[in-house]
Amino acid sequence: MDPMLSNLLYDHPELYEEVYPDTETDIPGMCRRLFAEHGAPAPGTLLDIGCGTGRHLEYFTGAGYACVGVDCQDAMVGYARGRRPHLDFRVGDMRTLRLGRTFAAVTCLGWALSNIHSNADLHRAMETYAAHSGPGTLLFLHVPNAIATPEGHAFQQRFSIDTPAFRATAEADYRLDRRNQLLVRTRDWLIPGRAPMRDHVRFRLLFPKELEGYLTAHGFTVLAMYDNTAAAASELAGAALYVLARFGGAAPAAHP
Template structure:
């Protein structure tokens, strides 16, 4: 086991988390591709758009803002205080919470739950992944549709290697390097931003979940996998979007 890699929850150092306005520059949303795919998945399995939706790991709330155009009751949750502060300023009409996805309990259920942007990959230990699954279940009602964006472990070579910021106050470029830690099923990313003011280093570990492993966790909490999807635009070939339906009682 590599002693320098945490087995619990990721040790994140991320320029974009500290400056959410830059997050929306680097990840420009590509015409709301992820949110539009979610709409398609929800319509496929509900026959309509849901009346309520919880987005766990909502970041700046941009995807949730798009989905809220057709869903009356939405809520967003993120562990990063800066991201939620930014989301509340930019999207004051939406309900946002700063919470840990392992212990989140809002005391109500939703017809749909989304978890995009590799939020689940930021949880490393098996017991903590199980806690997140319990969170999904505790906010589900019969037939709730859950959509998870995960890294396809067989396509990590498709993850982005270069990043760019070009706005009036900042111009920066970054190169990302990835390293596998097979014993922990972790993918480590080191990203170095080059800007006029000097270098900035980012670091994150992603937990990789193989398909049958993810199915096992979901099944233990009464979710049935409905299918896997990709972005039509092939914007991120490393992403898989897994849809599941809740068949159990509330946790």
């Protein structure tokens, strides 16, 4: 989606889970608790947009949901299908995806939405969420928090991979593209026996009320917004936003 995107972990998805370890008590566990509290408990249907390696989809399936996972990265989907062949993975772009069905719950985790940069494309992503939602569908979004620490100091600075087959460390530098409301991360990898490698990712930053405005324009009502996976009330000063919304069944508004 971003022509400037280069990411070692997208090219080598087998390393992704080494760099970003996760447990069932983290983000998917939070989703499961909130879905149960707000009317979409398992068993039910769930669509994960930006599913990556399928780790979260595996958790949701184990929790009793009938799941479909979609990602725009061919390498990610290929790896997910090989590692988790019992799950349903598709290649698709969240701006244009249309599966022709609705789900009880829709998730978009791992800052996947933040790879969408323009306002028009954000509206298209919201249209995709709405197209796969029926009245009462719950949507859960996980995005960087624009009002946390604007220079990126709250975000991960050091990365490491230590497996029998591959070792590497990286330092990340963050800067703001204020005009375009982007957090730009440059990450320099040191890999024994190889030349240094640099990857480059840009994340769209959304403020809480701004994100709520996009959701409202497409028929969603925000039920809760947190900056922590314990779903504890706070001043939203944390590095990420965890947003739960419900689709009301209204036809999405037209946007450019």
